[in-house]
Amino acid sequence: MPPRLARLLAVLAAVALVAGALVLRSALAGDDGGSDDTEGGGGSDAPVRLLCDADLGDAACEALGALDGVGSVEVATADEALAEMAEVTAPYDAWATLDPWPQILDVARDEDQLPPIADEGDPVPLASSALAVLSADPMLCGEEQLAGWQCVAGSAADGLARVGVPTLASASGPLVLGAAAAGLVESTDVGIDDIDGTDVGTLLDDLLDSADTGTLAEEATAIVTQPGRYDALVTIEGLAVDAAGTAGGRSRGLQVLPISAPASDPTATFGVVLAPLGPDGPGALDRLRGQVTGQTVTDGLAEAGWSGDAARTTGLPAPDLLYRLDEEFTR
Known part of the structure; x- marks a missing residue:
């Protein structure tokens, strides 16, 4: 066998041995040669x-x-x-x-x-958390101690109260708007035709315009610390109870009013x-x-x-x- 051919065969044999060792090591380590997904979003073990x-x-x-x-x-x-x-x-x-x-x-x-x-x-x-109205006016919605959407939105539309709602840029804002729409139509089976160009749409528009809107936390703080900002606030019950229980909330006489639901649907x-x-x-x-x-x-x-x-x-x-x-x- 010519010396050059012998050296070539020896090199090929060495390469084959190294490749075989690498395959065996990968198999023992459970590595299939793919990405380790350390950046996330690439597999079941990724961050x-x-x-x-x-x-x-x-x-x-x-x-x-x-x-x-x-x-x-x-x-x-x-x-x-x-x-x-x-x-x-x-x-x-x-x-x-x-x-x-x-x-x-x-x-x-x-x-x-x-x-x-x-x-x-x-x-x-x-x-x-259930929805609730945090009110500085115990007579806002009558003596029943229960707020209805017709009363809440109507008070804002008539200029009787400044009613705060969460900003529509937040997750809770559009959900509050949806709860109000369902309450005014008296059904969760509501469509855009029930709102666009109707009295319900006007009430919702007036509700949004009645006061500046902020996040849930910002508004709960504002109704306590800025007495002239809101007469009532639509928020989640947990925040309403906490705000009413503060020293500022007690001095303002803030009350938590559950929101009534359409007769055929659960409370929001x-x-x-x-x-x-x-x-x-x-x-x-x-x-x-x-x-x-x-x-x-x-x-x-x-x-x-x-x-x-x-x-x-x-x-x-x-x-x-x-x-x-x-x-x-x-x-």
């Missing part, structure tokens, strides 16, 4: 990319961000979240927000001819959920499912008024109507 709604409060978002398996957490309002997720792919694996905002997101994406990213797997309920209760997003969402949700009901997360949510049982939202119109209300009244 979870979490989006947390600002209405949940800083304490809750911090507690959720500290869960095992969470690689990053971003806090955003619902408006910011919709803008950021107006892409073909999901930039997050899970969204802690108010139900049914994951479904509202898919309605918005459908409007832009984008595929849904929130329809895989059911959200995990974390907490809830907002649920906090953790929802999967995109193809890696269900796997990410499974990894976090056992942790999100822990005391740290529960306490963080309670700090922002979400102290009710873990439950889905009730007493609201369908997600597509909530989206259209948001669009109609924010133009």
Whole structure:
């Protein structure tokens, strides 16, 4: 055999031995040669990319961000979240927000001819709170100590009271608007034709115009510390009770009035959920499912008024109507 050919065969044999050793090491390590997904969003073991709604409060978002398996957490309002997720792919694996905002997101994406990213797997309920009116006027809605939407919106429309509602840029704002629409129509089976160009639409418009709007936390603070800003405030019950119990709330005589519901429907209760997003969402949700009901997360949510049982939202119109209300009244 010629010396040059012998040397070539020896080199090829050595290369084959090295390649075989590498394949064996990869098999023993369980490495298939793909990406290790350390940036998240690429597999079942990748760090979870979490989006947390600002209405949940800083304490809750911090507690959720500290869960095992969470690689990053971003806090955003619902408006910011919709803008950021107006892409073909999901930039997050899970969204802690108010139900049914994951479904509202898919309605918005459908409007832009984008595929849904929130329809895989059911959200995990974390907490809830009923809606209530925090009122400085005990006679705002009569002696029944129960606020009806006709009274609340009518008082704002007639200039009898400045009624605060959450900003429509937040997750809670469009949900409050939806609850008001259902209450005024007296059914959660409400369509845009029941609102656009009708007396109901006018009442909703007057309600939004009656006072400057802010976040849930900002408004609960304002009604206590700025007596001239609101006569009444539509908010979640947990925040209403906390505000009424402060020294400033007691001095103003703030009272918490439950909101009556349409006779055939349940009272509006907002649920906090953790929802999967995109193809890696269900796997990410499974990894976090056992942790999100822990005391740290529960306490963080309670700090922002979400102290009710873990439950889905009730007493609201369908997600597509909530989206259209948001669009109609924010133009």
